[in-house]
Amino acid sequence: MQFKGIYTPVITPFHDDLSIDEKGYAQIIENQIALGTHAVVIGGTTGENYALSKEERVWQFKFANEVIAGRVPWIAGVNDIRTEDVCSYSVAAKENGASALLLAVPPYSVPTDEELALHALKVDRAANMPIMLYNYPGRSGTSFGEEFLERVGRSSNFQAIKESSGDIDRIHMLACQFPHLQLSCGADDQALEFFAWGAQSWVCAAGNFFATEAIALHKTCTIDGDFAKGRRIMKAMLPVMTVLERGGKFVQCVKYACELEGLPAGPVRLPLRPLKKELKRTMRDAVLTAKTAIQQIISE
Structure with a gap:
């Protein structure tokens, strides 16, 4: 599978009673397709998968x-x-039409590379379909190391890696030592660097409210090869990405920005809590300023 373009991990909108807003969920997905997003991620952490029941997660796939x-x-x-x-979720995803799996390190267990490879290969055997690895040590406690990547590389199903460590040296290592793994941006504030190192896709949580702008940056860098213009777009984006990546309220900010776009989002489920007014104001100002600046750049 070729991983190219903007892949948005969609939010899960909730009613005030915290039940899933089914109509709103369909609207979120339809909006992504209408805006030209190249693919969507269902059941990701931006969708609060950790706060959903097993039944809800499988229902989302269907x-x-x-x-x-x-x-x-x-x-x-x-x-x-x-x-x-x-393994069970992977089989359910395949049965319900998924094109690929997004596979991260199981949280809290902090496995060795060998143990992690055994885990990943068992999932591979269960589903037998394309897999994008998801490296986010800040959430999982450990990284996909070089030994792990060499071990799982024996299976052709491991085709891409979403790198969310924020470590630029990891980008260099992956691009140089594991070129057979398609590199995908997983850090919204480093998209330009990923594209410069050959990434063709961006799993972009900001795409929930920033799809047009993310698509523009992707096209400018990966298709047009215009990194001078790309730097201007990225510079305009950075205040928004800084709030997302460093504000400590990632999902809440994404959902609030969706509301600014007139999209259904609703509250977050526990253990997360709503945004405070000050952070809402910061996020709103950053988004509105960035959208205005980027539209001007695009229209030139």
């Missing part, structure tokens, strides 16, 4: 597949603590 109806590919976020549960 419901999203029906809404998407083959118009764009979709990737299933299947991560969990137990290997057996990850």
Whole structure:
């Protein structure tokens, strides 16, 4: 599978009673398709998968597949603590039409590279479909190391890696030592650097409210090769990405920005809490300023 373009890990909108807003969820997906997003991620952490029941997670796969109806590919976020549960989600995703899996390190367990490879290869055997690895040590406690990457590289299903460590040296290592793994941007504030090092895709949580702008940056860098213009777009984006990546309220900020776009989002589930007014104001100002600046750059 070729991973190219903007892949948005969609939010899960909730009603005030914290039940899933099914109509709103369909609207979120339809909005992404209408804006030209190349694919969506269903069941990712931006979608608060950790706060959903097993039944809700599997329902999301089925419901999203029906809404998407083959118009764009979709990737299933299947991560969990137990290997057996990850395998179960992976099989459910395949049965419900997913194009690929997004596989991260099981949180809290902090496995060695060998142990992690055994986990990943078991998931691979269960589902036998394309896999994008998801490296985010800040959330999982450990990274996909070089030994791990060499071990899982024996299976052709491991085709890409979403790198979210924020470590520029990891980008260099992956691009130089593992060129067979398609590099995907997983750090919204480093998109320009990823594109400069050959990444063709961006799993962009900001795409929930920033899809047009993210698509513009991707096209400018990866298709047009105009990195001078790309730097201008990225410079305009950075205040928004800084709030997202360093504000400590990632999902809340994404959902609030969706509301600014008139999209259904609703509250976040526990253990997260709503945004305070000050951070809302900071996020709103950053988004509105960035959108105005980027539209001007695009229209030139």
